Amino acid sequence: MTTGAVPGASSMRAGARLDLTRLLNPRAVAVVGASRDERRIGGQPLKILRETAYRGGVYPVNPGYPEIGGRPCFPDVIAVPRPCDVALVAVSAPRVPEIIEQCGAAGIPFAVVLSAGFREAGEAGAQLEARLKASAARSGVRVVGPNCIGLMNLADRVYLGFGAGFRNPRLKPGPVAFVSQSGGFAFSVVGLADFEGIGFNYIISAGNEADISTLDLVADFLERDDVEIVVTYLEGIADGTRLREIGVRALELGKPILIWKVGNSEVGRAAAESHTASMTAAYTLYRTAFEEGGFVEIADVHDMVDAARAFQGRRLPKGRNVAVITTSGGSGVLIADACDRHGLALPRLGSETVQAIAPVAPSHTSFANPLDLTAQITGDADSFNRITEHVLADPRVDQLVLRYGAVQGAIGESWAKRLAEIVRGSDKPVLVAWSRVPDRSEPSLQILERNRIPWLLTPTRAAFAAGALYAFARKRTALAERRARGGKRLVARQPLELPPGRSTLSEHESKACLASYGIAVTREVLLSPREVAALEQPPVALPLVVKIDSPDLPHKTEAHAVRLNVNGLAELKEQAAAALAAALAYRPQAHVNGVLVSEMARGVEVIIGAINDRYFGPVVMFGLGGVLTELAGDVAYRFAPFDVATAREMILELRASRLLTGYRGRPPVALEALAEMLSRVSLLAADHADRVAEIDVNPVFVDEARAVAADALIVLRD
Amino acid sequence: MTTGAVPGASSMRAGARLDLTRLLNPRAVAVVGASRDERRIGGQPLKILRETAYRGGVYPVNPGYPEIGGRPCFPDVIAVPRPCDVALVAVSAPRVPEIIEQCGAAGIPFAVVLSAGFREAGEAGAQLEARLKASAARSGVRVVGPNCIGLMNLADRVYLGFGAGFRNPRLKPGPVAFVSQSGGFAFSVVGLADFEGIGFNYIISAGNEADISTLDLVADFLERDDVEIVVTYLEGIADGTRLREIGVRALELGKPILIWKVGNSEVGRAAAESHTASMTAAYTLYRTAFEEGGFVEIADVHDMVDAARAFQGRRLPKGRNVAVITTSGGSGVLIADACDRHGLALPRLGSETVQAIAPVAPSHTSFANPLDLTAQITGDADSFNRITEHVLADPRVDQLVLRYGAVQGAIGESWAKRLAEIVRGSDKPVLVAWSRVPDRSEPSLQILERNRIPWLLTPTRAAFAAGALYAFARKRTALAERRARGGKRLVARQPLELPPGRSTLSEHESKACLASYGIAVTREVLLSPREVAALEQPPVALPLVVKIDSPDLPHKTEAHAVRLNVNGLAELKEQAAAALAAALAYRPQAHVNGVLVSEMARGVEVIIGAINDRYFGPVVMFGLGGVLTELAGDVAYRFAPFDVATAREMILELRASRLLTGYRGRPPVALEALAEMLSRVSLLAADHADRVAEIDVNPVFVDEARAVAADALIVLRD
Secondary structure (H helix, E strand, O other), X not given: OOOOOOOOOOOOOHHHOOOOHHHXXXXXXXXXXXXXXXXXXXXXXXXXXXXXXXXXXXXXXXXXXXXXXXXXXXXXXXXXXXXXXXXEEOOOHHHHHHHHHHHHHOOOOEEEEOOOOOHHXXXXXXXXXXXXXXXXXXXXXXXXXXXXXXXXXXXXXXXXXXXXXXXXXXXXXXXXXXXXXXXXXXXXXXXXXXXXXXXXXXEEEOOOOOOOOHHHHHHHHHHOOOOOEEEEEEOOOOOHHHHHHHHHHHHHHOOOEEEEEOOXXXXXXXXXXXXXXXXXXXXXXXXHHHHHOOEEEOOOHHHHHHHHHHHHOOOXXXXXXEEEEEOOHHHHHHHXXXXXHOOOEOOOOOHHHHHHHOOOOOOOOOOXXXXXXXXXXXXXXXXXXXXXXXXXXXOOOOEEEEXXXXXXXXXXXXXXXXXXHHHHOOOOOEXXXXXXXXXXXXXXXXXXXXXXXXXXXXXXXXXXXXXXXXXXXXXXXXXXXXXXXXXXXXXXXXXXXXXXXXXXXXXXXXXXXXXXXXXXXXXXXXXXXXXXXXXXXXXXXXXXXXXXXXXXXXXXXXXXOEEEEEOOHHHHHHHXXXXXXXXXXXXXXXXXXXXXXXXXXXXXXXXXXXEEEOOOEEEEEEEEOOHHHHHHOOEEEEEOOOOHHHHHHXXXXXHHHHHXXXXXXXXXXXXXXXXHHHHHHXXXXXXXXXXXXXXXXXXXXXXXXXXEEOOEXXXXXX | OOOOXXXXXXXXXXXXXOOOHHHHOOOEEEEEOOOOOOOOOOOHHHHHHHHOOOOOEEEEEOOOOOEEOOEEOEOOHHHOOOOOOEEEEOOOHHHHHHHHHHHHHHOOOEEEEOOOOOHHHOHHHHHHHHHHHHHHHHXXXXXXXXXXXXXXXXXXXXXXXXXHHHHOOOOOOOEEEEEEOOHHHHHHHHHHHHHOOOOEEEEEEOOOOOOOXXXXXXXXXHHOOOOOEEEEEEOOOOOHHHHHHHHHHHHHHOOOEEEEEOOOOHXXXXXXXXXXXXXOOOHHHHXXXXXXXXXXXXXXXXXXXXXXXXXXXXXXXXXXXXXXXXXXXXXXHHXXXXXXXXXXXXXXXXXXXHHHHOOOOOOOOOOOOOEEOXXXXXXXXXXXXXXXXXXXXXXXXXXXXXXXXXXXXXHHXXXXXXXXXXXXXXXXXXXXXXXXXXXXXXXXXXXXXXXOOOEEOOHHHHHHHHHHHHHHHHHHHHHHHHHHHOOOXXXXXXXXXXXXXXXXXXXHHHHXXXXXXXXXXXXXXXXXXXXXXXXXXXXXXXXXXXXXXXXXXXXXXXXXXXXXXXXXXXXXXHHHHHHHHHHHHHOOOOOOOEEEEEEXXXXXXXXXXXXXXXXXXXXXXXXXXXXXXXXXXXEEEEEOOOOHHHHHHHHHHOHHHHHOOXXXXXXXXXXXXXXXXXXXXXXXXXXXXXXXXXXXXXXXXXOOOOEEEOOEEEEEOO
16 A cells, blocks of 8 residues: 555554464365265365366375275375375264364364354254364364355465355456355355456355354455455454454555445344354444444445455545546536545645646536536547546545546547556546446556556446545544554543442442542432431532432432432422432332432533443443434444543534534533543443443533533443 | 236326327438538438438438438438438537427427537527527427437337447347436446346437426336336436326336436535536435335446346335345345345244245254255255245245355256246245356346346345335335325315515414414414503413514524513513514514414424425425434425325334334324324415415424424515
8 A cells, every 4th residue: 555554553463363374375185074976065175176276285084985086095184194284174063073183183284164063053063063162272273164165265276165166267366355254155246246357365264163263364364465455244253352453453554354244134133143143243333343443344246346446556545535527427426426425525626727727628618526528528538638637636636536438449548558657646546437338358448457547337336436445544544643642541540349249330339430530420419318307408509409329229210219400408308208218119129328419410411321242342332312312323432442532533423413512502512521521431441341331321411611420320240 | 017007097197298209210310410520420320320220211411412421411401302200410509490490391390409509508508598499399399409419219229319329239128218317428327237138228318408308208208118117317307396297107107217316415416507507406305206206216327227127027015025035144144134224124934834845945944034045955946946935925925035056057947947937926026136147148047037037136236126126116005095095185275365575474474374274373362562561461371472473583583582481471571572672673674563472382392394496396394393303304305285194104204203102101292183284284385385485383392182383484485
């Protein structure tokens, strides 16, 4: 990437990386459970290895045969004469753990287990898979699968697997790696992408991931020099934190991960769970990880093709501004709409640019963006290119999308040649909306491909590709900025009173935890009923709030244990007694700490929440109070911990943030105080993730002067 | 369509239809402005007509030549010996009006004007276009263009036009017609769609639409027997009402209009306006028309291809329920997610179905939906088909999406043959997610195509196609239901007091109009300041509201002319005086009708609005009060007038409608009263569309008992 690496230390420990070189390019392969029947899972790999002219050694293993197809066959892997890097295992499921142990004894570092009948097949299979795992751990053999269909290394022509996908001799290599949780589906996707011109160096089916996970594979591919783009089809992963680390690493390396995440709807999630028994965290958490890291979310083959082509251009835009040049007004309108949908902007061209291009442009050109040069210029590639060069040089322009009407024949060839020179003279992405039936023998298309100028089939797809480049660039910048800020904490780790065995804290206890982290809470006192009765004046300013403080009443309002707007001493005493009675009526066994008498805070109501997801760890949620958050889903998420600048971003991400920044003449609220509170909550959630399961600060009141937590609930786990 | 026509009278007057048969299949063509230079606009058509072996007469017209390419050339159209059906006009713009008049004299009914230099070229061009229009009207010649690139009738091989699009000899005919506001772009789209297997019988570029409009063309194509699907690329149209009529007609005929509407974003709209000076109503209004009529919105070529293929199956589902059958769990998950996005549901299979398929299904099948039969069944087309037949017969299933793993070769062929029989035995749509590189020589693919079984390239696209069929079917049903209800009005047309010359009504006047239509308004009295001073008791129940009533204060709150929560007689008098002083300070020249003393209504706050769009006519908007409507864009629209059932639909369409139907234990509001109010507002807006420009009923309060308009503003136009 011309943009260079993101500064700052790598987030990945170098030693932790699993190097898959010997798996992907083995010197020799043992096929365990080899069969003479070439239709069987044990027979197909031998046939495929032969037909693809695999250059390493091939050793069939099956005690039942002396030879298969002229090759000597061995009774077990230990008998194989020379060291193999991979055992391809196709024996029946119950025999797999033992085979893995034998591989260990034979010094084979990797096994690819094609056999099915494990976790996907019910309880007995799951037990077998646990045994397989244990065998792998004991023997040191690293296992792909079970229940996978294998892998392909197209650069070195290594085909290890079975099924229709391995019978496609026309697949091209290319700087893309594909890791899939669904083997059969992956190969159909690869076939279609290949048809659209995208080559893959590696394709691998992760199967049940008993040992090597999808994320292990993605992480390794990211580090390989012959991989520029990783594609992954995911139903669910167990290690959200790892997913996040890999996303950051992708940004550091400038290599995108095109992520096709499925199982996101209720019905899709159920299907995913029954398909591969995948771990299915809420889609929101995946989206939060995708938005933070170097991921590009895709939903179909053409998204993959378009994003892959865009990133193969190896350029990223510096900002959101796109210039569009066309020879068809209609497609200009279309690209403008699509750019808008993808978060891109179309700035006006600079006056220097307009002056420079005016002498070359057709008469009646209106020098807008999109710049419609009309069919009048179609025959004049030279003028089109001169204009392109000026527009590309415009400092307001971060990337360029163009659609030229004469990409074919001699004019097309001269257009593409000169365009390639222009592109070489710039570091901005230039995307071509090809807009014709693609003919790979077309010289202009070949020139574009040779020069890594991304071409996209249609204007709509070109705008999607430009949007994907911009989003990736934006996230790289955000990462660099986060690192430059140094992740300064507002407060050091604080010890908290989190009693063992307890599952909830009372409001007062919860607020004490918040206060330890410097979070402003309402002024309040906790009094015994006797102390309340003895009060001679209200302990805080009127009007005040009376609540019953108890860890056993997490839903105080429901228990009628909250009395707002209490306006005098007599009312205070009366309401305290009534609230206590109501609370005990609601939950007679409740342990009551006392009566909490608080100031009544005012301002705009917001909500801060944190959950500690079993896969992703602590994540903080921010929304406005009231129905907007719940009904309109207007909520922002960030993984904890995060700094104040990130919190500010989070606040401004809400559609409703205008309510906070001076809506309809209201004064703007103390955004900075609110952002600090969010960051402090994130620190608390992260520091105490071992005990804190949930934090609910609801409501928080923000006014012009401050943000203050008016209620809080901390839920614990053991 | 197997679903039959929607009952009820046609919305189109038969006599009003412009029959384009002679335009599309002319017996002879005059090429006016014919040139010997085959690269010129006047030369290209002759070359194209020759190369495409047009079977009718061709008469070049140009006073400068005695013959062109061996054909006699005529000095003008009047000299042409036999009657032509079409004149293809390629003379310079200023000469076009005169040529049209000559066509009229020569009895030529249609002219296709390729010449540019009209409205798109600025003020002088616009004047020329007005002259062209006048010539057309005077002569009776119907004109396509100017500034268009022509038309193609592929069924009869009539190519009338110029440019690269006409040099594509491989385009196939098919039951699709394409009408485009962008000529160049249309032909690139058609080329790509053709490459994906979609054939077009007609393609036409509408140009500047000086006479025959895009909608005229769409309307004619809908009525043609050789057109099953109309595609249109639109930047904007002048006649929104006509668009709506055509949408209804499409539902009646069971023929979808695939609509590619661009110019929807701010930047796209500006580009469209500069491109073809198109009429650009707000996208919201287009969306409202699309949602009501037989439109399928598309945003790229593959959407067009998928929808065209789906509708070529000539079946519509009876409801939203889809069954999915796959041989790859991964694609099942994916289809489930995508179906969810498109408003489809995946019901459980019936127990009879499960019982019927259990003996045939592979072991370990979990009989869910999506039904994953796994790769185990791939080789067994017979079992796959037997299961397909049972699932298709399940009464809970409205349509079926399937992905079979062995569509190629002999197994694929036997699968497709039997599938075709199964599909013939049912009236439900069956869509195939092909999922391989499509090879048109594949027998199975040919069988699917011959039997009009829609195949879609990927699972994602199959779900989109199923969603498009369902949405169309749903709108047909809604139309039939609306007609069955008979559009009964709650109230007859009422005369209103709408003083000539006035641009706004005061609140009291506006409410009087509402009340004439039976809309409940707050109990209130309009008093003079003197009458207020003389009051001996509050004229309505306390607390009450005091407002200054004036047509010159449409924004009363801003003028401090509204006082809420007035709690007694003295306060009433005081506030009335203060409000009056504030109003006159704000706008000293305001004509004040008096002081409006109203009850203070309570309940959930909602907003009803109506605008009278210059292109679409009156449309009613409904939203909840407060920030949700504005910030979250949670608003429903319907064209006026509409009945109570439609109003009910509109209310329930809001994400926030839960607030009205019993949210978090609140009592549900009087929905019926609210729906009636919406319908009544729509009647008022429609009946008085000649004067009423806007209606703003804001807020309306709805509680358990009633809906009442607490404020209203009617804006008039001359």
